[in-house]
Amino acid sequence: MAGSTLASPTVSTGQQHSLAAAPASPGIETWRRFCRHRLAVASTAILAAMLLAVAFGPLLWQVPINDIDFGAHLEGPSWAHPLGTDDLGQDLLARMLYGGRISLAVGLAAALVAIIVGTAIGAIAGMSRGSIDAALMWLTDLFLSLPPLPLLLLVIYLFRESLKQLVGPEFGTFILIVAVIGGFRWMQVARLVRAQFLSLREKEFVEAARALGMSSSRLVVRHILPNSLGPIIVAGTIDVAAAIIAESTLSFLGLGFPPDIPTWGRILFDAKDYLDIAPHWALFAGGAIFLAVLSINFIGDGLRDALDPRTSA
Amino acid sequence: MGRYLIRRLLIAVPSLLGISVVLFTVLALAPGDPFGELASNVNVPPEVAAGLRAKFGLDDPIALRYLRWLLAMLHGDWGFSFVSRMDVDTLIRQRLPATLLVIGSSQLVALLIALPVGVYSALRPYSLFDQIANLLAFIGFSLPTFFTGLLFILLFSIYLDWLPFVFQADISATGWQWYWEEFKQAVMPVSVLALLQAASWTRYVRSAVLEVIRLDYVTTARAKGLPERTVVVKHIVRNALIPVVTLVALQMPALFGGAIVTEQIFRIPGIGSLLISSILANDTPVIMAVTFVFAGLVILFNLVADILYGWLDPRIAYR
Numbered sequence: 001m002a003g004s005t006l007a008s009p010t011v012s013t014g015q016q017h018s019l020a021a022a023p024a025s026p027g028i029e030t031w032r033r034f035c036r037h038r039l040a041v042a043s044t045a046i047l048a049a050m051l052l053a054v055a056f057g058p059l060l061w062q063v064p065i066n067d068i069d070f071g072a073h074l075e076g077p078s079w080a081h082p083l084g085t086d087d088l089g090q091d092l093l094a095r096m097l098y099g100g101r102i103s104l105a106v107g108l109a110a111a112l113v114a115i116i117v118g119t120a121i122g123a124i125a126g127m128s129r130g131s132i133d134a135a136l137m138w139l140t141d142l143f144l145s146l147p148p149l150p151l152l153l154l155v156i157y158l159f160r161e162s163l164k165q166l167v168g169p170e171f172g173t174f175i176l177i178v179a180v181i182g183g184f185r186w187m188q189v190a191r192l193v194r195a196q197f198l199s200l201r202e203k204e205f206v207e208a209a210r211a212l213g214m215s216s217s218r219l220v221v222r223h224i225l226p227n228s229l230g231p232i233i234v235a236g237t238i239d240v241a242a243a244i245i246a247e248s249t250l251s252f253l254g255l256g257f258p259p260d261i262p263t264w265g266r267i268l269f270d271a272k273d274y275l276d277i278a279p280h281w282a283l284f285a286g287g288a289i290f291l292a293v294l295s296i297n298f299i300g301d302g303l304r305d306a307l308d309p310r311t312s313a
Numbered sequence: 314m315g316r317y318l319i320r321r322l323l324i325a326v327p328s329l330l331g332i333s334v335v336l337f338t339v340l341a342l343a344p345g346d347p348f349g350e351l352a353s354n355v356n357v358p359p360e361v362a363a364g365l366r367a368k369f370g371l372d373d374p375i376a377l378r379y380l381r382w383l384l385a386m387l388h389g390d391w392g393f394s395f396v397s398r399m400d401v402d403t404l405i406r407q408r409l410p411a412t413l414l415v416i417g418s419s420q421l422v423a424l425l426i427a428l429p430v431g432v433y434s435a436l437r438p439y440s441l442f443d444q445i446a447n448l449l450a451f452i453g454f455s456l457p458t459f460f461t462g463l464l465f466i467l468l469f470s471i472y473l474d475w476l477p478f479v480f481q482a483d484i485s486a487t488g489w490q491w492y493w494e495e496f497k498q499a500v501m502p503v504s505v506l507a508l509l510q511a512a513s514w515t516r517y518v519r520s521a522v523l524e525v526i527r528l529d530y531v532t533t534a535r536a537k538g539l540p541e542r543t544v545v546v547k548h549i550v551r552n553a554l555i556p557v558v559t560l561v562a563l564q565m566p567a568l569f570g571g572a573i574v575t576e577q578i579f580r581i582p583g584i585g586s587l588l589i590s591s592i593l594a595n596d597t598p599v600i601m602a603v604t605f606v607f608a609g610l611v612i613l614f615n616l617v618a619d620i621l622y623g624w625l626d627p628r629i630a631y632r
Binding site for chain 1: 332456563592608
């Protein structure tokens with residue numbers, strides 16, 4: 001197969017045989033294939049820059065996010081306010097940096113929830129034959145046919161108030177949004193994992209390990225799961241992008257985070273009524289969401305090429 | 314074909330039931346109580362409140378409440394909107410056509426873009442056209458609908474002043490003028506949704522065509538000396554469309570998300586904007602009904618996809 005001809009000369013063949021449990025493609029080879037996707041490499045740089053900016057930016061740009069200054073409201077970019085100001089004269093750079101933390105954190109956390117739930121359900125379905133498998137797959141198909149946004153809105157409408165009282169408005173909304181977005185995005189991962197498990201559990205090395213007396217759970221953790229990581233990582237990357245869009249959509253509809261937490265979607269929601277007099281406001285926030293999502297999608301595409309040699313024909 | 318259709322219809326019933334169970338469970342699990350205000354109101358004696366609860370069956374087991382709710386829904390009794398002061402089903406019937414019109418025409422536009430572009434890219438893989446199409450497709454599905462909508466408004470309504478950005482349900486003009494006005498106000502919402510769809514469909518079509526193009530029967534068709542046009546349209550595209558239909562049907566739920574956002578941005582009086590306004594107004598019966606209608610629409614479109622599937626691939630219908 002194509003996979004065997006691609007093996008790089010830097011990896012000794014003896015090592016491959018002795019390390020059956022290690023990830024299928026050696027790291028260097030994967031990295032080289034990833035680097036061949038130039039847009040993915042550029043996207044990694046852009047995303048890294050964005051992550052660094054939201055992580056350390058607020059330390060360098062110490063303008064308070066809620067400093068109201070009506071003398072400077074709806075101003076375009078200037079030296080005092082590099083990204084301009086909003087209708088209350090609040091500095092947009094500071095708000096964007098602060099909000100970016102939440103937008104990106106929600107995306108990562110929600111994708112993590114989706115991967116964990118999806119992997120668990122897919123693994124259980126893939127390892128157990130018969131009725132459990134059938135029931136779990138029926139559930140997966142049912143969730144796939146649910147329209148996510150209306151349900152997201154419904155769940156948030158129903159549970160928002162009580163969770164806010166329980167753990168505070170900021171953290172409560174965060175948990176709710178992460179759980180709900182993750183809870184409606186695990187299906188793709190579950191299907192992928194199940195398909196991987198179904199084929200992997202019949203492979204010789206798994207059979208050999210089973211013959212050596214390895215327990216089922218250890219078999220999954222040591223042999224089957226590491227070998228199905230590739231597609232999971234790719235699907236998870238795409239999920240991060242989708243989760244960022246989902247969070248921004250909720251905030252844009254005014255049903256996400258409370259107004260005093262300026263996530264990118266929330267900034268866009270506030271900016272849309274001033275589109276004619278202060279377009280910079282909407283453009284910066286929307287552009288940030290777009291750039292983050294685009295680069296994550298490209299990274300996902302590059303990872304697909306790198307981790308799954310079959311599809312990169 | 315008839316039996317195939319009936320079988321698909323029967324499969325749709327459990328899905329609808331499953332969705333109704335999910336919706337009802339979410340509602341039942343939610344904190345809050347329709348009679349919560351009565352309990353805290355000192356003017357209402359506890360026994361009256363308890364009587365009301367018993368009358369509306371609020372203390373019954375959840376399975377019984379679900380059955381009662383389901384029967385009412387089947388009878389067409391969808392509840393009463395507290396905010397709009399009218400029956401929920403009338404309200405939805407008023408709002409549904411606008412949503413279906415926008416979604417339907419955006420699907421059509423997306424198909425008209427994605428099919429030629431995807432096929433052409435796959436016929437010349439890694440050409441300049443293919444690379445540009447691929448880049449645009451990535452940009453297309455990375456642009457969130459709300460941002461595309463705002464960009465369109467900024468460009469076409471504010472800078473160029475070509476198109477209106479607020480949708481009007483009652484246009485005073487008549488005749489051709491009316492159609493023109495309708496067309497002008499539908500252009501932006503439809504193209505926002507169409508671009509999102511076309512972007513991902515182009516990639517599906519491209520990869521499906523690439524799969525089909527190297528099969529033996531395509532070589533045979535070429536060897537017979539068939540004109541390239543016939544080979545592409547009759548041999549390649551028709552077979553490539555089979556997996557595309559499945560993927561398009563899987564995308565359907567996400568499309569409704571986009572439709573909600575688009576309706577909200579352009580203020581189209583459809584069921585998506587109805588959902589948002591009733592959430593903001595705490596109008597529970599409407600919220601439940603609209604969510605259910607969206608789920609029902611997804612199942613309906615899946616059914617349509619199945620029928621298309623049977624038409625594209627006759628082998629399925631006979632199985």
